[in-house]
Amino acid sequence: MLEVKSNYNLKALNTFGLDCIANYFVEINQLEQLTELKNLPIYNLEKLILGGGSNILFTKNFEGLVIKNSLRGISLVQEDDQAVIVEANAGENWHEFVMWCIEKNYCGLENLSLIPGCVGASPMQNIGAYGVEIKDVFYELTAWNLISGEFKKFSLDECKFGYRESVFKRELKNQFLITSVKFKLTKNASTNTTYGAINSELEKMGISSPSIKDVSDAVTAIRTSKLPNPKEIGNAGSFFKNPEIENERYNVLKIKFPNIVAYPLDNGNVKLAAGWLIEHCGLKGFEHEGAAVHSKQALVLINKNNSTGKSIFNLSTYVMQKVFDTFGVNLEREVNII
Ligand code: FAD
Ligand code: EPU
Numbered sequence: 001m002l003e004v005k006s007n008y009n010l011k012a013l014n015t016f017g018l019d020c021i022a023n024y025f026v027e028i029n030q031l032e033q034l035t036e037l038k039n040l041p042i043y044n045l046e047k048l049i050l051g052g053g054s055n056i057l058f059t060k061n062f063e064g065l066v067i068k069n070s071l072r073g074i075s076l077v078q079e080d081d082q083a084v085i086v087e088a089n090a091g092e093n094w095h096e097f098v099m100w101c102i103e104k105n106y107c108g109l110e111n112l113s114l115i116p117g118c119v120g121a122s123p124m125q126n127i128g129a130y131g132v133e134i135k136d137v138f139y140e141l142t143a144w145n146l147i148s149g150e151f152k153k154f155s156l157d158e159c160k161f162g163y164r165e166s167v168f169k170r171e172l173k174n175q176f177l178i179t180s181v182k183f184k185l186t187k188n189a190s191t192n193t194t195y196g197a198i199n200s201e202l203e204k205m206g207i208s209s210p211s212i213k214d215v216s217d218a219v220t221a222i223r224t225s226k227l228p229n230p231k232e233i234g235n236a237g238s239f240f241k242n243p244e245i246e247n248e249r250y251n252v253l254k255i256k257f258p259n260i261v262a263y264p265l266d267n268g269n270v271k272l273a274a275g276w277l278i279e280h281c282g283l284k285g286f287e288h289e290g291a292a293v294h295s296k297q298a299l300v301l302i303n304k305n306n307s308t309g310k311s312i313f314n315l316s317t318y319v320m321q322k323v324f325d326t327f328g329v330n331l332e333r334e335v336n337i338i
Contacts, residue, residue, distance in 0.1 A: 085185075089180045238299045
């Protein structure tokens with residue numbers, strides 16, 4: 001039976017820890033509840049799907065219906081000598097799912113350890129870290145059409161994954177509720193340690209032939225050292241994307257800023273480290289009405305002292321302006337703004 005709550009405060013359900021009153025709130029634990037929900041009059045209101053609330057900034061109350069996806073369950077769908085396909089329901093905690101795979105020695109997700117949030121949101125922005133994005137291990141997902149009430153499967157191609165992008169953030173925005181995701185993982189313990197910081201962390205740990213658990217531990221150690229724990233300091237991870245610019249523009253910037261941090265891309269463009277740009281505007285630790293630029297990682301904005309969504313948003317606008325004035329580079333927000 002579906003329990004509808006009204007005037008529900010989402011403070012505990014977003015990692016910025018911001019007050020946000022939703023007109024209506026429901027939590028879905030079983031697929032059948034979706035049909036039940038569709039028959040309620042409140043279903044016609046504007047809808048927001050919520051997972052772990054770790055990539056959302058609430059700047060105002062939500063006038064509509066919040067659907068918290070709490071569909072749980074993990075299963076092995078297919079297995080051969082080399083690989084497995086595992087399926088996780090959307091409400092599974094991402095990191096717990098990664099740990100489940102590591103325990104079974106299914107390889108591929110270990111670099112994505114400790115990312116907050118739920119499995120269902122992972123394809124939304126093609127989560128990525130330490131040299132891996134979910135598109136690298138994605139097999140298929142199932143989503144519920146919020147308008148027709150039908151289930152549809154999406155293949156890798158149909159998801160149109162890009163850097164922190166997918167079809168669900170663009171053409172199909174607000175049209176589907178992802179119910180489960182399948183990943184293709186390998187059984188041979190080949191690890192991906194190409195991302196510089198992982199190798200130096202493994203060296204520190206005295207490990208030369210790392211297992212997937214070692215890689216996960218290294219990633220966890222790096223992340224813990226620089227990213228604020230949302231349980232202690234409100235944040236949503238990187239607030240902005242790392243901007244992509246043309247190589248010619250990069251060469252001009254490099255003359256003026258020889259230490260600028262950048263990564264070459266396959267398409268000939270260059271990705272700039274937005275954290276470096278923000279830091280070199282002198283904004284590390286900068287505060288505005290309780291919101292601040294994190295002092296260990298300038299790409300992360302934090303709710304330092306009882307701030308509001310509006311103040312955090314205004315701080316983000318200020319940061320974007322400063323970066324533009326200094327480098328002529330436009331930053332794009334990565335966090336979903338409500
Ligand atoms: P939410 O914040 O609840 O939702 C995010 C978006 O997805 C919203 O638009 C929501 O409507 C939509 N959505 C959620 N669930 C569903 C669903 N089932 N169906 C349809 N739409 C849905 N991200 C990275 O990519 N890499 C990182 O390294 C990383 N590090 C982070 C570190 C910290 C400390 C924090 C706080 C965040 C970090 N993030 C990172 C961002 C965040 O963890 C991811 O974007 C995560 O996938 C969000 O999951 P969530 O369940 O919390 O989504
Ligand atoms: N840097 C600075 N100053 C800073 C922050 C970063 O100079 O304050 C420079 C450093 O030179 C560093 C480089 O930027 O070497 C890159 O920093 P880092 O390795 O911390 O990664 P990032 O580019 O800041 C991205 C993702 C993270 C992901 C890490 C690791 C984006 C928007 N962010 O951050 O994802 O965990 O790489 O792969 O792509 C997230 O999306 O929420 C997130 C945390």
